[in-house]
Amino acid sequence: MAFSLITWGLDSAAEGAILLKSILMYTSGPVDLHIICNEEAQAYLEKRLALVHRPRYDVLVRFYRPTWQAMLDRIEREGTIQSVHAAGTPGLMKLFIHEILPPSVTKTVFVDTDAFFISDPHLLWEHFQHTLPPSTVVSMPTHPEMFAPQWFDANKICSCVMLMNLEGLRRLRLMDSSFYRGATPSPVPAYSPPAFRSLFGSPSELTGKYEDIALGDQSFWWAIIQYMNRDEEVQKGMFEHLHYDWEVSSCLLDMYITDMNPGKDDATEEDELKGQTHTWMTPHQGEVIMPKLVHFNCLPGPRYYEWPGWDSAQDEGVAGTIGLAQRWGTAIKYHVGYKWLWLNRGAERREPSEDVKSHRQPSGPRLTMETVTDVKFADELFGEPTA
Secondary structure, eight states: OEEEEEEOSHHHHHHHHHHHHHHHHHOSSOEEEEEEEOHHHHHHHHHHHTTOSSOSSOEEEEEEOOOHHHHHHHHHHHOSOOOOSTTHHHHHGGGSHHHHSOTTOOEEEEEOTTEEESSOHHHHHHHHHHTSOTTOOEEEOBOTTOOOGGGTTGGGBOTTEEEEEHHHHHHHTOSOOHHHHTOSSOOOOOSHHHHHHHHHOSOOTTTSSOOOOTTTHHHHHHHHHHHHTTOTTTSTTSEEEOOGGGOEESTTTGGGGOOOOTTOTTOOHHHHHHHOOSOTTSTTTTOOOOOSEEEOOSOSSSSGGGOTHHHHOSOOSOTTOTTHHHHHHHHHHHHHHSOGGGGOOSOOOOOOOGGGTTTOOOSSOOEEEEEEOSOOOHHHHHHSOOO
């Protein structure tokens, strides 16, 4: 079971820590965590993860530390993408996860840092492993009822949670590179260039870039998904919709007016449907949304859990926040306040006897942390001369 996230700087790391904590709180099995980050974010997370010396299951945490220049260089080698979104350059790395993580990682569930689980993440992994067809290379939530021409309608998806078949994305050669374009003989062409042209038209003649791509990586993912869906027979099964249970979002969707209010624990499906919103004309019209992953995006401030509205329990003038504190404030307080130390729920790790110490590690689950500092994108490895 492999999860990944991108976190750059202290504020993003503080949010990502809650996501990681929630995975360890609820997981029913071993988990690998792949974290693309800078040194500052790693230090913040390592301090907290180091408190967990008796996890219930084995946990592998691997930090990947591409330099800022390496990320800029990879974007430049692609040639046409850029972003005006607040997530900036690190956000665009969501298009390159399959290049940053090694070939040994064949699948991953990517989650934005401003989200956290309130259920067993293994349920999502099981869906990925056993429900999606093998042809699927990416799955994320879709919202066909959304409409925003100024964003190229990229709000019809959310790249906040993605099931990513990394092997499939590598086979597609998802993102272009000058290394591919300059190779002789010419390799299999990258998948995304015609997808981008299909949605955005031609890049700027002046800059060679696509201009005013407001939603950053999500806009580019939308172009890719639209291209995958252009011919159902040719592209059958490459993209799959992900259930809204795994994307209960405060931005545009009002959490579907779901809540975790005390006194409502006996609500029936009929009770829930009466107040539910944003499911009309969607794949889940008439279904009750059962929150499993909650996403607090579009809230002002560098950290979503420090939004003033959580304390005032009033609308702070931000679209989609009316009643948000009353409905989800208790969940925020619980998951933010839950101590990392309390994740030591496994059996005591027994030291082996003196005569076998040189051959055996202490028994019991363990949390292991590793760091990859020499990060090379897949196109760089392609461009390296062979011996």
